[in-house]
Amino acid sequence: MINSKLQISNCYNINQLRLESWNSLKLESSKLGENSKGSAEEKKQIETVKKDLKKLESIESYFALPGIHRLELLFEMMERQEYTAFAHKISEITKLLVSDKYRSNPNVLEDEDLSTDQLEAIDKYDGKGKNYFEVLFVEDISLQEENKLRSDLKEVCTSSDQFNYGVVVQKTFEDAMIALKFNSNIQAVVIRYAPPYKSKKITPVLEPFVQSVLDLDMNSKSEIRLGPVLGRLVKKFRPEIDTYYVTDTSLGNLKDSTLKTFDRIFYRAEDVQELHLTILRGIYKRFETPFFSALKEYSKKPTGVFHAMPISRGNSVFKSRWINDFGNFYGRNMFLAETSSTKGGLDSLLQPTGTLKTAQKMASKAYGSLNTFFVTNGTSTSNKIVVQALVKPGDVVLIDRDCHKSHHYGLVLAGAYPVYLDSYPIEKYSMYGAVPLQQIKDKLLQLKEAGRMQLVKMVLLTNCTFDGFVYNVEKVMEEILAIKPDMIFLWDEAWFAFAGFTYNYKQRTGMYVADKLSKKYKTDKYRIEYKEHIKGLKKGEIPKLPDPDKVRIRVYSTQSTHKTLSSFRQGSMIHIWDQDFRKKTQNTFMEAYMTHTSTSPNYQILASLDAGRRQVQFEGYELVEKSIELAMVFRAKVNDHPRLKKYFDILTIGDFIPKEYRSSGLSEYYNPKSGWNRMDKAWKEDEFVLDPTKITIHIGRTGVDGDTFKNKYLMDQFNIQINKTSRNTVLLMTNIGTTRGSITYLTNALLKIADELDREELSLTKEENKIHQAKISSLTQDFPPLPDFSYFHHSFQAVPGVPGGNIREAFTLAYSEENYEYIPLSECRSTIEDGRTLVASSFIIPYPPGFPVLVPGQVVSEEIIHFLTVLDVTEIHGYSPELGLRVFKDSILNRQQTVTSMGSYKKKNLID
Numbered sequence: 001m002i003n004s005k006l007q008i009s010n011c012y013n014i015n016q017l018r019l020e021s022w023n024s025l026k027l028e029s030s031k032l033g034e035n036s037k038g039s040a041e042e043k044k045q046i047e048t049v050k051k052d053l054k055k056l057e058s059i060e061s062y063f064a065l066p067g068i069h070r071l072e073l074l075f076e077m078m079e080r081q082e083y084t085a086f087a088h089k090i091s092e093i094t095k096l097l098v099s100d101k102y103r104s105n106p107n108v109l110e111d112e113d114l115s116t117d118q119l120e121a122i123d124k125y126d127g128k129g130k131n132y133f134e135v136l137f138v139e140d141i142s143l144q145e146e147n148k149l150r151s152d153l154k155e156v157c158t159s160s161d162q163f164n165y166g167v168v169v170q171k172t173f174e175d176a177m178i179a180l181k182f183n184s185n186i187q188a189v190v191i192r193y194a195p196p197y198k199s200k201k202i203t204p205v206l207e208p209f210v211q212s213v214l215d216l217d218m219n220s221k222s223e224i225r226l227g228p229v230l231g232r233l234v235k236k237f238r239p240e241i242d243t244y245y246v247t248d249t250s251l252g253n254l255k256d257s258t259l260k261t262f263d264r265i266f267y268r269a270e271d272v273q274e275l276h277l278t279i280l281r282g283i284y285k286r287f288e289t290p291f292f293s294a295l296k297e298y299s300k301k302p303t304g305v306f307h308a309m310p311i312s313r314g315n316s317v318f319k320s321r322w323i324n325d326f327g328n329f330y331g332r333n334m335f336l337a338e339t340s341s342t343k344g345g346l347d348s349l350l351q352p353t354g355t356l357k358t359a360q361k362m363a364s365k366a367y368g369s370l371n372t373f374f375v376t377n378g379t380s381t382s383n384k385i386v387v388q389a390l391v392k393p394g395d396v397v398l399i400d401r402d403c404h405k406s407h408h409y410g411l412v413l414a415g416a417y418p419v420y421l422d423s424y425p426i427e428k429y430s431m432y433g434a435v436p437l438q439q440i441k442d443k444l445l446q447l448k449e450a451g452r453m454q455l456v457k458m459v460l461l462t463n464c465t466f467d468g469f470v471y472n473v474e475k476v477m478e479e480i481l482a483i484k485p486d487m488i489f490l491w492d493e494a495w496f497a498f499a500g501f502t503y504n505y506k507q508r509t510g511m512y513v514a515d516k517l518s519k520k521y522k523t524d525k526y527r528i529e530y531k532e533h534i535k536g537l538k539k540g541e542i543p544k545l546p547d548p549d550k551v552r553i554r555v556y557s558t559q560s561t562h563k564t565l566s567s568f569r570q571g572s573m574i575h576i577w578d579q580d581f582r583k584k585t586q587n588t589f590m591e592a593y594m595t596h597t598s599t600s601p602n603y604q605i606l607a608s609l610d611a612g613r614r615q616v617q618f619e620g621y622e623l624v625e626k627s628i629e630l631a632m633v634f635r636a637k638v639n640d641h642p643r644l645k646k647y648f649d650i651l652t653i654g655d656f657i658p659k660e661y662r663s664s665g666l667s668e669y670y671n672p673k674s675g676w677n678r679m680d681k682a683w684k685e686d687e688f689v690l691d692p693t694k695i696t697i698h699i700g701r702t703g704v705d706g707d708t709f710k711n712k713y714l715m716d717q718f719n720i721q722i723n724k725t726s727r728n729t730v731l732l733m734t735n736i737g738t739t740r741g742s743i744t745y746l747t748n749a750l751l752k753i754a755d756e757l758d759r760e761e762l763s764l765t766k767e768e769n770k771i772h773q774a775k776i777s778s779l780t781q782d783f784p785p786l787p788d789f790s791y792f793h794h795s796f797q798a799v800p801g802v803p804g805g806n807i808r809e810a811f812t813l814a815y816s817e818e819n820y821e822y823i824p825l826s827e828c829r830s831t832i833e834d835g836r837t838l839v840a841s842s843f844i845i846p847y848p849p850g851f852p853v854l855v856p857g858q859v860v861s862e863e864i865i866h867f868l869t870v871l872d873v874t875e876i877h878g879y880s881p882e883l884g885l886r887v888f889k890d891s892i893l894n895r896q897q898t899v900t901s902m903g904s905y906k907k908k909n910l911i912d
Helices: 004-010 014-029 040-060 067-079 083-099 116-123 143-156 173-182 226-237 256-261 272-287 290-300 312-318 324-330 332-336 355-367 378-390 405-414 437-449 473-483 497-501 510-520 524-535 581-596 603-640 680-685 706-718 740-762 766-781 807-813 825-833 862-870 890-911
Strands: 131-138 163-170 186-192 242-247 264-267 371-375 396-400 417-421 456-462 469-471 488-492 554-559 572-578 688-690 694-698 729-733 797-799 802-805 820-823 845-847 875-877 885-888
Touching: 014 040, 014 083, 014 173, 014 603, 040 067, 067 083, 131 173, 131 272, 143 163, 143 272, 163 173, 163 186, 163 272, 173 186, 173 226, 186 226, 186 272, 226 242, 226 256, 242 256, 242 272, 264 272, 272 603, 290 332, 290 355, 290 603, 312 324, 312 332, 324 332, 355 371, 355 572, 355 603, 371 378, 378 405, 378 456, 378 488, 378 554, 378 572, 378 581, 396 405, 396 437, 405 417, 405 807, 417 437, 437 456, 437 473, 437 802, 456 473, 473 488, 473 510, 497 603, 510 554, 510 572, 572 581, 603 694, 603 740, 706 729, 706 740, 820 825, 825 862, 885 890
Parallel strands: 131 163, 131 186, 186 242, 242 264, 396 417, 396 456, 456 488, 488 554
Antiparallel strands: 371 572, 417 802, 469 688, 554 572, 694 729, 797 802, 820 885, 845 875
């Protein structure tokens, strides 16, 4: 048996271990027959192969293909000493597993031997075969009963079935959960009666990878009612999976919770064919893509176009002598699907009644929302829709200052007063982290003290951030709802669309937490917990749990589907879990949606959102887990490689998140000495966590700044696109489209860059080396301080001395050029020192970091000026180096102050 500690350091997850184990077995089996028959060397080699087979046996028992049955055949081949045939079979299986093509032609693994022609045919497979999935049966049955089940199901399968499936049988509760964790092929679960709880199959090989299952907090591990409990856990862990229950309990004795848990309940006496057809029907329902299918059908119809869009059907393109290459590049289907029609199976995005309405309902179920809306012009528009729908002029919004600029512009449009929240700075790497919960609560309590709590409508936070910082969504919502029980939350999850499809991640998404808290606050258990919590509070202490009689769950998430899932560019979704949506928000939301949504939406984008939903429901779990695995593998490779370590550091959790926000104590995902650290506890407890698919590489020791490194090395030499840079870092990310090959290519590129940097360093003269070392020192030791939000000038404060600014008034005041002037950046500091207060009249947004360091109406501080002067980026939106910083004239500020004072006086008198 292999040492489990060794496996932790070598393999991040079971899939990596599985493939490496098959590759190891392939290598060892190829050596059989190399030594003299009966020699000590041969016996040793045979023992090695048998140990490798035994190791694989514990893994393959959770998969249908190759599965435990084929391993038994391999053991028999070894016993018969058919070493050549055995090695050949291992080679075939390994090739099929690595390529993944067996899933489209699972029968190839049934064959005793594959010819060269058959293997070549599999290599050239075009993806048009039946889709394959696996069904997990959970019941403590004998091997004979298991074989009969397989036989009965195989008998009812027909060539006309749209899908193929294999059967995985697990006999215990724990083994069923392990199978779900390991095996992404499982698309349906059939639980038969009550399985026993404890697994007997967990070996030291498996133990590091199944700890989360072994740590399950079960109230009772008795065999009574474990079937329904397992069903509920399946829905929690992988909600996209169809669940069925086979029981003898009469309908009258079945609990409502059991009836709601399963998609269908069967009785033992029912025909196995009915179960088979039900399984296939469940798969087909998820496989449907209403709008995409309608668009495909429409494109096949002959039509006469006497409407807009000459490009429709490709008529203006393919007839052209001058742009037919444009048509040839995109292909005819793209143009056949271009239309202005909302009939013929198509639909209107602004008022859907058919296929688009169905597609959005299916997306809502997939992403766990109560309502989902498709958006075809990006999450910038989604953000403005939600902000404009939920807040009105004079409302107060708590918003993280370094959020996407669309939120700031949304507040300008809505006329709401922003209360800016500062993320903690990470000056060493010229970036910001996230907003501590305590700061949000402090601002909220300040507003309460000022009597403005009734105007506070929304908390707006970015989850996850550009750099991968993820909030503890449940903790944030719960503690804020304890202060203001009707607070609306807008989670900007532009970079987090994929998060709902693997368990650790989904626990930190807006939709999952909204559903969880809604259910939690309705229980008697929570009422008791709340009463005990209130009793235990000291005098003046703020509660951390909301009142179940007052709390309302109102959560919105905007999602750039195109950024991390399969969708055409600008494909976005708005997900809503708002229990007051119909009563309070639906009308204003639809007005905002109409305001920002085109009457001519791009149908290809809509179809891609529909098809992308199908993908994540079937393979989202697998693809997201794979993207995490590849990110982890890359981390390990850079950390373990001495040549890469010379110039590059993969920044860790500890580099980004201070200790006070990490109660788990986790500081890094991988350490060359101790191996892998599991992320489960941190993602459950810590205030902030780091998304491992966002990989920040510190490049300070290269002596090259981030922007130059991106352009000169990565883009120009290797055509590698990256997400973001700072002055001494580059940000990479893996996604569901990342392959092992692309990770290898990136690693090779960094090795070549390291070699080039070595050569450049050797060729430097003494003076050049001095300059080079100064650059390294600047990038590794000199850190420009990152400025916090200063404050709104009193002319633009909603209420003097209280957080909140009238950003729209400042923004529109700058419409007239008579109201502002330009001051060169080099003169700003001395102007401030002379006693003048400078107030920004526009947004100033440097890229990077890509968020406003100044907003209209904000006082320009010396810290902000210093930051702008030392910032070594060429792209600063809202700032013209030739003209200088655009600020309001003093005369305008004095006039504005008078108007504001009069307004405050009138308001006070009205209140009095």
